[in-house]
Amino acid sequence: MSTATIRLTMAQALVKYLQVQHSERDGHTRRLIPAIFGIFGHGNVTGMGQALEEYGADLPYYHPCNEQSMVHTASGFAKAKHRLATLACTSAIGPGATNRISGAATATINRLPVLLLPGDYYATRHQGPVLQQLEHPISGDVSVNDCFRPVSRFFDRILRPEQLLTALPEAMRVLTDPADTGAVTLSLPQDVQVEAWDYPSHFFAERVWRVERPQPDTGRLAEALALLKKAKRPLIIAGGGVHYSEAWEELAAFALACGIPVSETFAGKGAVQNAEVLLLGGQGTCGTPLAAKVANQADLVICVGTRLADFTTGSQSVFQHPEVKFISINVCSRDAHKQGALPLKADAREALRALRQATQEAGIKPQAAYLEQLAGWQREWQSQIEKEILAQAPGEAMSQGQLVGLLNEEARSGDVVITAAGGLPSDLLKMWDARGGKECQMEFGYSCMGYEIPAGLGVRLAQSTGEVYVFIGDGTYLMNPTELVTALQEGLKITLVISDNCGYQCIRALQVARAGHAFGNEFRHRNPSTNRLDGEYLDLDLAANAQSMGARVWRVSTPEAVRQALREARAETRTCAIVVETEKHRYLPPSGVWIDFGTAQTSQDPLIQKQRREYEADQQKQRFHY
Numbered sequence: 001m002s003t004a005t006i007r008l009t010m011a012q013a014l015v016k017y018l019q020v021q022h023s024e025r026d027g028h029t030r031r032l033i034p035a036i037f038g039i040f041g042h043g044n045v046t047g048m049g050q051a052l053e054e055y056g057a058d059l060p061y062y063h064p065c066n067e068q069s070m071v072h073t074a075s076g077f078a079k080a081k082h083r084l085a086t087l088a089c090t091s092a093i094g095p096g097a098t099n100r101i102s103g104a105a106t107a108t109i110n111r112l113p114v115l116l117l118p119g120d121y122y123a124t125r126h127q128g129p130v131l132q133q134l135e136h137p138i139s140g141d142v143s144v145n146d147c148f149r150p151v152s153r154f155f156d157r158i159l160r161p162e163q164l165l166t167a168l169p170e171a172m173r174v175l176t177d178p179a180d181t182g183a184v185t186l187s188l189p190q191d192v193q194v195e196a197w198d199y200p201s202h203f204f205a206e207r208v209w210r211v212e213r214p215q216p217d218t219g220r221l222a223e224a225l226a227l228l229k230k231a232k233r234p235l236i237i238a239g240g241g242v243h244y245s246e247a248w249e250e251l252a253a254f255a256l257a258c259g260i261p262v263s264e265t266f267a268g269k270g271a272v273q274n275a276e277v278l279l280l281g282g283q284g285t286c287g288t289p290l291a292a293k294v295a296n297q298a299d300l301v302i303c304v305g306t307r308l309a310d311f312t313t314g315s316q317s318v319f320q321h322p323e324v325k326f327i328s329i330n331v332c333s334r335d336a337h338k339q340g341a342l343p344l345k346a347d348a349r350e351a352l353r354a355l356r357q358a359t360q361e362a363g364i365k366p367q368a369a370y371l372e373q374l375a376g377w378q379r380e381w382q383s384q385i386e387k388e389i390l391a392q393a394p395g396e397a398m399s400q401g402q403l404v405g406l407l408n409e410e411a412r413s414g415d416v417v418i419t420a421a422g423g424l425p426s427d428l429l430k431m432w433d434a435r436g437g438k439e440c441q442m443e444f445g446y447s448c449m450g451y452e453i454p455a456g457l458g459v460r461l462a463q464s465t466g467e468v469y470v471f472i473g474d475g476t477y478l479m480n481p482t483e484l485v486t487a488l489q490e491g492l493k494i495t496l497v498i499s500d501n502c503g504y505q506c507i508r509a510l511q512v513a514r515a516g517h518a519f520g521n522e523f524r525h526r527n528p529s530t531n532r533l534d535g536e537y538l539d540l541d542l543a544a545n546a547q548s549m550g551a552r553v554w555r556v557s558t559p560e561a562v563r564q565a566l567r568e569a570r571a572e573t574r575t576c577a578i579v580v581e582t583e584k585h586r587y588l589p590p591s592g593v594w595i596d597f598g599t600a601q602t603s604q605d606p607l608i609q610k611q612r613r614e615y616e617a618d619q620q621k622q623r624f625h626y
């Protein structure tokens with residue numbers, strides 16, 4: 001091995017290293033980290049900033065408006081790339097660093113790779129407390145960046161320049177490991193960033209990280225086959241792992257060969273593209289009543305790439321068959337073992353392929369009577385959509401359901417719709433038909449308000465064709481609209497569709513159902529007679545706000561105007577924002593799946609007392625699967 005060295009600062013070495021890392025899967029290779037987002041301040045401007053300026057020719061730098069946003073952009077990008085590539089993010093120390101904790105949590109919970117490079121206090125310490133330093137009373141080596149530890153899948157503090165030799169390969173390994181991936185944080189003390197060291201030249205040789213496809217254990221496959229042979233009412237729940245593994249065709253082939261209906265989780269939306277598969281729609285509390293009914297009676301549930309969060313299992317209330325069994329296909333051992341499932345710890349594509357082969361050899365065939373019954377239920381749900389969701393209620397503004405229906409109709413193959421918090425993810429889970437390549441990316445692992453616009457930028461960076469629709473509520477827009485500036489600055493076209501219903505209406509609905517009364521969830525003036533926020537509704541002009549940042553805007557309130565605006569926006573090259581007035585308190589029909597949101601155990605209010613009794617009765621539906 002060559003003994004040649006190259007003298008670089010730690011930050012310069014980091015920037016040089018990132019530019020030669022690649023990922024490879026199925027024979028296709030690409031840059032693992034093709035760009036960096038950053039906000040400079042003291043703590044990274046003289047280190048990372050200088051390094052990028054001098055050595056970053058192949059690591060284009062983007063300027064976001066907010067540190068949390070840049071992490072969401074990296075997540076959106078990584079998701080669109082099916083976790084085969086991501087972005088790096090640099091920030092100053094102190095608030096610049098901690099602003100990204102929510103971004104890191106969003107990435108880690110959704111199992112999305114992002115590389116975070118926050119500045120940190122001086123390793124040498126003698127400068128005294130530097131600006132933005134937390135002086136921890138008993139731990140001299142704790143900084144605010146330690147907050148990244150619980151939300152990162154790998155964390156290291158680079159106290160010596162040569163530490164990069166071990167920290168960076170480990171960071172890349174975690175980013176490209178399907179089971180371990182999430183936020184990777186390398187905390188960079190600002191003095192060490194500018195410190196020079198003689199790095200071995202071969203450290204900067206091109207490197208390819210294989211994203212592996214772990215194979216299922218043959219013994220486990222045989223056990224899974226035995227369960228499949230016995231099943232009378234099987235169901236597949238498709239999660240985000242189907243997308244990450246690009247297992248769409250194998251999922252459809254297995255479902256069709258065995259005659260198993262498929263429902264989808266938030267992250268799994270769009271996993272079924274094949275029109276012949278019996279698709280039940282979204283699974284769980286926010287899903288379709290159809291998927292709920294099938295899950296309720298299923299005797300075998302095959303979970304593919306899902307974490308089985310409470311919204312999917314209805315807080316463990318949805319699976320009611322007394323003998324229900326689970327098979328769980330997952331790269332992550334922890335997920336594969338949930339629900340007391342038979343664990344198939346493997347890549348989704350590989351496991352589904354192996355299962356199909358095994359079931360074909362065993363002669364397992366679709367059960368016509370079961371499928372016919374479900375097809376009948378499916379028709380009932382379709383007619384409920386037409387009658388109860390898409391129809392205009394007299395004397396009301398458009399409903400959010402109608403708006404989802406309109407966008408779904410106008411969307412084309414190759415378009416992507418992004419949503420994360422508020423009533424929209426729930427409505428899209430229930431209604432959005434992602435078949436025909438109308439992709440729907442829902443972040444509902446952390447359901448982080450403010451994810452949507454920056455993630456839209458990430459998707460746009462990942463794909464130059466198709467429309468990128470950022471579908472958000474007014475509350476979510478107000479929490480984080482400023483990445484519109486970055487969109488305009490970079491000519492990254494996204495189209496915001498904003499459902500303007502004067503507040504946090506999904507939370508209000510939950511509140512009224514489980515805590516009796518509306519309180520603190522709408523955009524209303526203080527009412528002098530109650531001293532509460534239940535006065536007149538605020539008159540906010542969100543379109544003017546978006547326009548002020550350079551977006552082309554529309555203010556619309558009828559289905560025809562929405563359709564027209566969507567068509568004009570498609571023809572536009574600039575970032576667009578369509579603000580749609582929607583009915584405040586009109587919701588989609590429920591799935592019938594309970595979820596555990598506790599009502600107060602004691603209250604003077606008879607309404608709360610009644611809701612508590614209902615809650616306690618509903619809790620009896622919970623069943624625990626070990």
Ligand SMILES: Cc1ncc(C[n+]2csc(CCOP(=O)(O)OP(=O)(O)O)c2C)c(N)n1
Nearest residue numbers: 422423447449473474475476503504505506
């Ligand atoms: C950062 C963050 N804060 C708070 C919440 C809790 N929360 C979930 S949805 C929601 C309201 C969203 O309002 P809006 O976007 O207007 O959607 P709507 O409920 O009206 O459909 C809130 C406060 C969250 N998910 N994320």
Ligand SMILES: [Mg+2]
Nearest residue numbers: 473474475503
């Ligand atoms: Mg709202």
